[in-house]
Amino acid sequence: MLKLLGIPFDANSSFLKGPSYAPDRIRLMDKEGSANRFAENGIEVIPGETYADLGDLSFESTDPKKAFELIRTRVFKEISSGERLLSIGGDHSVSFPIIDAHSEVHKGLNILHFDAHADLYENFDNNPFSHASPFARLMETGRINSLTQVGLRTLSTHQRDQANRYGVKIIEMKDLNEAFLHQLKGPLYISLDLDVLDPAFAPGVSHHEPGGMSTRELISFIQKVPLRVIGADLVEYNPMRDTNSMTAMVGYKLMKELMVKML
Numbered sequence: 001m002l003k004l005l006g007i008p009f010d011a012n013s014s015f016l017k018g019p020s021y022a023p024d025r026i027r028l029m030d031k032e033g034s035a036n037r038f039a040e041n042g043i044e045v046i047p048g049e050t051y052a053d054l055g056d057l058s059f060e061s062t063d064p065k066k067a068f069e070l071i072r073t074r075v076f077k078e079i080s081s082g083e084r085l086l087s088i089g090g091d092h093s094v095s096f097p098i099i100d101a102h103s104e105v106h107k108g109l110n111i112l113h114f115d116a117h118a119d120l121y122e123n124f125d126n127n128p129f130s131h132a133s134p135f136a137r138l139m140e141t142g143r144i145n146s147l148t149q150v151g152l153r154t155l156s157t158h159q160r161d162q163a164n165r166y167g168v169k170i171i172e173m174k175d176l177n178e179a180f181l182h183q184l185k186g187p188l189y190i191s192l193d194l195d196v197l198d199p200a201f202a203p204g205v206s207h208h209e210p211g212g213m214s215t216r217e218l219i220s221f222i223q224k225v226p227l228r229v230i231g232a233d234l235v236e237y238n239p240m241r242d243t244n245s246m247t248a249m250v251g252y253k254l255m256k257e258l259m260v261k262m263l
């Protein structure tokens with residue numbers, strides 16, 4: 001059965017803390033009575049039936065090495081017999097150990113990454129495990145077959161160099177179009193940073209980067225991915241910046257749309 005795992009970890013956030021509160025806030029949207037559990041394709045996404053909610057990882061330490069070891073080991077254990085896992089919450093640094101575990105199980109892994117940011121810094125704020133660096137760490141393992149980044153609007157010179165160095169395919173927000181969908185290959189993993197959305201649609205993120213996608217655009221990209229997705233994460237939701245749980249509901253909606261791509 002499809003699995004859901006909360007990763008309440010934000011010690012590697014460079015600007016604000018808060019994404020550690022994300023998993024429960026997103027789950028709350030499943031329970032509080034406003035929404036229903038149907039994805040737009042008509043499949044109902046029910047905890048205990050459509051997916052098993054594994055709860056949250058619990059961290060004894062904020063030391064990134066220890067935390068990442070815990071995440072990598074647990075994720076590997078959950079997916080090692082081919083099970084599919086969606087993880088929610090945490091800052092984007094957690095995608096390094098999560099995707100690293102996936103790349104061990106799924107050889108030649110391809111990543112589709114939605115974000116305002118490339119998160120390719122060699123080292124950010126003297127923290128190589130920063131949420132601004134997970135894709136540098138992943139690319140240097142040599143185990144990632146391809147990385148496609150969509151929605152970027154903050155590329156620095158350093159990150160352009162890093163993208164060239166690692167052969168990253170980038171569709172910047174200013175050039176946004178659908179052609180990348182037809183070039184995606186399997187096994188495909190999706191990493192979704194909520195700040196790919198315009199802050200008008202998703203204010204509950206740490207980094208408000210104007211000029212982003214609409215919720216509708218993002219949902220249709222996900223729906224049009226022509227492959228069954230083998231794993232995904234939803235990161236960077238920050239409840240401390242949210243208004244009336246509006247962004248929690250966006251997160252819940254995206255969670256359902258991601259889940260039905262994994263069934």
Ligand SMILES: NC(=[NH2+])NCCC[C@H](N)C(=O)O
Nearest residue numbers: 092117119131132154207236
């Ligand atoms: N995972 C993230 N939200 N990363 C944001 C990193 C932002 C960083 N200030 C930059 O210049 O790119």
Ligand SMILES: [Mn+2]
Nearest residue numbers: 092115119193
């Ligand atoms: Mn990110």
Ligand SMILES: [Mn+2]
Nearest residue numbers: 116117193195
């Ligand atoms: Mn981002």
